[in-house]
Amino acid sequence: MSKKFKKYIRVAAGTPSIKVADPIHNSQEILRLMKKAEDEDIQLLVLPELCITGSTCGDLFLQDTLLQAAENALNYLAKESKNTLVVLGLPMRQNNNMVAVIYKRQILACVPKTTSGEATIFQCDDFTFAIDADKDASATIIISLNASSETVGKAAQRRTLAAAKSTQLACGYIYANAGYGESTGDAVFSGHNMIYEMGKLLSESPPFGEGWTVSEIDVSAIDYKQRRINKTANKEIVVPFTMEAACETLIRPISPSPFMPQNEKAARCEEILNIQAAGLKKRMEHTNSKKAVINVSGGLDSTLALLVTARVTKEIEAITMPCFGTTTRTRNNAHILCKELGIPCREIDIVKSVTQHLEDIDHKSTTDIVYENAQARMRTYVAMDIANQVDGLVIGTGSLSELALGYATYNGDHMSMYALNSGIPKTTVRHIVEYLADKAPPALSAVLIDILDTPVSPELLPNQITEELVGPYELHDFFIYHMLGHGKSPKQIYHLACLAFDKNPEVILKWLKVFYSRFFSQQYKRNCLPEGPRVGSINLSPRGSWHMPSDAINTIWMSEIKDIVSP
Numbered sequence: 001m002s003k004k005f006k007k008y009i010r011v012a013a014g015t016p017s018i019k020v021a022d023p024i025h026n027s028q029e030i031l032r033l034m035k036k037a038e039d040e041d042i043q044l045l046v047l048p049e050l051c052i053t054g055s056t057c058g059d060l061f062l063q064d065t066l067l068q069a070a071e072n073a074l075n076y077l078a079k080e081s082k083n084t085l086v087v088l089g090l091p092m093r094q095n096n097n098m099v100a101v102i103y104k105r106q107i108l109a110c111v112p113k114t115t116s117g118e119a120t121i122f123q124c125d126d127f128t129f130a131i132d133a134d135k136d137a138s139a140t141i142i143i144s145l146n147a148s149s150e151t152v153g154k155a156a157q158r159r160t161l162a163a164a165k166s167t168q169l170a171c172g173y174i175y176a177n178a179g180y181g182e183s184t185g186d187a188v189f190s191g192h193n194m195i196y197e198m199g200k201l202l203s204e205s206p207p208f209g210e211g212w213t214v215s216e217i218d219v220s221a222i223d224y225k226q227r228r229i230n231k232t233a234n235k236e237i238v239v240p241f242t243m244e245a246a247c248e249t250l251i252r253p254i255s256p257s258p259f260m261p262q263n264e265k266a267a268r269c270e271e272i273l274n275i276q277a278a279g280l281k282k283r284m285e286h287t288n289s290k291k292a293v294i295n296v297s298g299g300l301d302s303t304l305a306l307l308v309t310a311r312v313t314k315e316i317e318a319i320t321m322p323c324f325g326t327t328t329r330t331r332n333n334a335h336i337l338c339k340e341l342g343i344p345c346r347e348i349d350i351v352k353s354v355t356q357h358l359e360d361i362d363h364k365s366t367t368d369i370v371y372e373n374a375q376a377r378m379r380t381y382v383a384m385d386i387a388n389q390v391d392g393l394v395i396g397t398g399s400l401s402e403l404a405l406g407y408a409t410y411n412g413d414h415m416s417m418y419a420l421n422s423g424i425p426k427t428t429v430r431h432i433v434e435y436l437a438d439k440a441p442p443a444l445s446a447v448l449i450d451i452l453d454t455p456v457s458p459e460l461l462p463n464q465i466t467e468e469l470v471g472p473y474e475l476h477d478f479f480i481y482h483m484l485g486h487g488k489s490p491k492q493i494y495h496l497a498c499l500a501f502d503k504n505p506e507v508i509l510k511w512l513k514v515f516y517s518r519f520f521s522q523q524y525k526r527n528c529l530p531e532g533p534r535v536g537s538i539n540l541s542p543r544g545s546w547h548m549p550s551d552a553i554n555t556i557w558m559s560e561i562k563d564i565v566s567p
Contacts, residue, residue: 003246004495007126007220010247011044011141012037013174015191015211018181020054021066023073023090027052030077030088033212037084040214043243044085044129046143046176049113050097052077052090055147056183061096078102085122085243087131089113089145099131099145101239109239113145119236126245127219130236138236140219140226142171147178149187155207158192167199170225172217179211198225202252215252219245224487228545254500256474258481259536260431269435272428272535276308276420279533283418284313284393291392293317295383295413296338296345297459298330301397303337303451304429305420307436309395310341317390318345321382323354323375325459333451340444350378372460376412393417396530401426401473403529403540404480405515406522407466413458414525419532423539425480426456426473470518471511475501479515484546485538490516490561513561520554 014037016029030047037045049055052070060066070090077086081102092098092110101108101122111120111131121139122129130139142165148154158175166173172195179191191211194204202215255261260268284292292309296302296318309316320334338345354374363370380394387394396416398408400423408414421429430452437448456466456473467473478497482488488496490512497508527542527550540546 003248005216005247005250006492007245008216008218008247008250009044009127009245010042010214010216010251011046011172011174011195012040012042012212012214013046013176013193013195013205015048015177015179015193015205016051017179018051018054020181020183021057021060023052023066023069026054027073027076031080034077034081034084034086036212037086038082041247042084042214043245044141044174045087046145046174047086047088048176048178049089049145049147050091051088051178054182055178056185056187057091061091067091067093074100074102074107078107079105081105085241087143087145103241108241120239121236122239122241124241124243126243138231139169139171140222141217142166142169142173144173144175146175147182147189150190150192150207155192159194159201162194162196163199163201166196170198170229170231171222172197172219198222216247216250218486220488220492221486250499254496256478256500257427259425259428259477265431266435269432272424272432273308273311275535276533277311280309280395280418280420281312287393289391289393291315291317291390292395293319293383293387293390293392294395295379295397296320296334298333298337298451299454300426300429300433300451300456301399301421303448304433305395305397306337306341306343307433308420310343314342316343317386317392318343319348319383319386320345321348321350321379323350323378325461325464327459329450329454330459333447333454336447337451340447348382350375350382354378367461372458373409373412375460376409376458380412380415387417395420396532397421399426399429400424400538400540401476401480403526405470405476405518406525407470407518408525410525416530419530422529422532422541423535425477427477471514475508475511476515479512480538490557491564494564509561509564513558516554516557516561520552520557523548523552524550
């Protein structure tokens with residue numbers, strides 16, 4: 001059966017319980033971990049530096065008896081190896097600190113743990129790995145075999161270094177450390193093992209713990225990142241092997257809200273707010289704008305834009321423009337929100353002007369796309385003219401999610417003088433407003449909570465609910481994150497979404513089709529976006545990190561979606 005999760009490799013870092021200078025005993029402990037790895041469908045197992053003998057042998061490393069026993073143990077372990085790649089350390093005659101890679105009853109190579117010469121890259125079709133190769137540019141995974149003793153604060157230092165290296169090299173990073181059984185002459189070893197991916201800790205065995213940690217490394221996401229930064233290879237020696245990186249299930253958690261880390265929510269929200277505010281402050285200063293002009297609808301996006309703008313200036317021209325589909329709830333919330341922020345709210349009813357415009361173009365009284373978009377364009381038209389009146393800057397409120405879906409009226413809410421929310425997905429907008437509601441005084445908190453509870457709608461028609469038309473934003477933001485941020489294919493995204501969400505797979509598939517259809521067809525709107533602050537690594541500005549012709553065809557992506565078979 002074909003495995004669902006292509007380009008994921010299940011890896012482990014383990015610490016055997018050893019006896020110093022006893023390769024026979026140690027080989028049995030290593031074999032125990034190798035069998036454990038086979039049982040757990042692990043494809044790559046990393047063991048510590050010099051684990052066949054122990055790292056604390058001192059001058060015994062010069063003894064031929066120990067070196068021969070270590071070589072015998074390696075040959076024995078190689079013959080016992082099966083479907084798990086095993087990377088482990090031992091002393092050899094040519095170098096007292098070597099790394100051996102064994103796989104399917106073979107020794108693929110033995111290389112010095114550190115070298116000043118050419119890097120050695122182990123390569124299969126799906127990924128590559130290298131041993132402690134700081135300068136290597138092509139490896140998907142860097143493997144670090146260690147015998148680092150434990151002192152106060154050392155574990156935190158290791159985490160910092162591992163996070164920095166895996167970020168700097170845009171790679172997976174597996175750190176295996178010596179533990180119980182090493183000599184305690186002047187040091188104690190803790191078996192602290194870690195698995196990182198591009199700066200993110202996937203799993204670890206903490207100091208003095210079990211000495212065994214497992215996760216999956218997303219090699220396709222790493223490849224995508226390395227292609228984006230144009231990472232190229234240095235001169236290197238290549239050792240080929242055959243393996244497919246794929247898993248039937250995943251151990252690593254797949255978050256349904258990947259843009260917002262739950263354990264850092266407050267800090268992330270403040271960071272985003274500061275980026276937005278700094279960008280707006282500079283733009284208003286540069287344009288000599290006396291006021292910020294915002295269409296306050298009583299909805300989520302304009303609420304965040306108003307809250308951010310209020311951090312920058314009190315000179316705000318807040319306008320609410322009710323029309324055919326405006327509800328009493330959102331209309332009242334727009335006024336209450338402005339009142340609680342101490343900002344005057346100007347109401348301009350646009351029913352008459354839109355009606356006149358529709359008559360002028362001989363539009364029949366049907367609630368079609370013209371009927372809807374005329375309202376959105378009228379609001380932008382009015383805001384732009386008021387900005388000229390007050391020497392102001394029109395603040396755009398649309399989110400990254402709406403840009404991805406093209407769910408904005410061209411030259412309506414699509415246009416502004418500074419698109420304040422354009423780098424923030426809809427789910428993150430919600431998280432930030434929730435965060436601000438928790439901090440706000442009671443009256444302001446109450447209106448923010450009611451805005452959060454209001455169904456998302458452009459209110460261009462009565463009872464219009466956005467997520468019934470284009471799909472749940474929690475799904476679309478998940479699709480955006482994995483397609484644009486990690487280069488995932490439709491099939492990969494589908495299987496990940498089935499893990500992340502408690503939803504019918506057919507529902508996920510339905511909205512995945514909508515996402516790819518809209519994303520490709522609406523690029524022309526994104527190619528003429530106003531400027532706005534880049535908040536995260538995913539951005540759809542044509543001047544930023546996403547470049548795509550308006551005429552790109554989605555045929556191959558839709559064909560892959562058609563081939564998806566729901567469980």
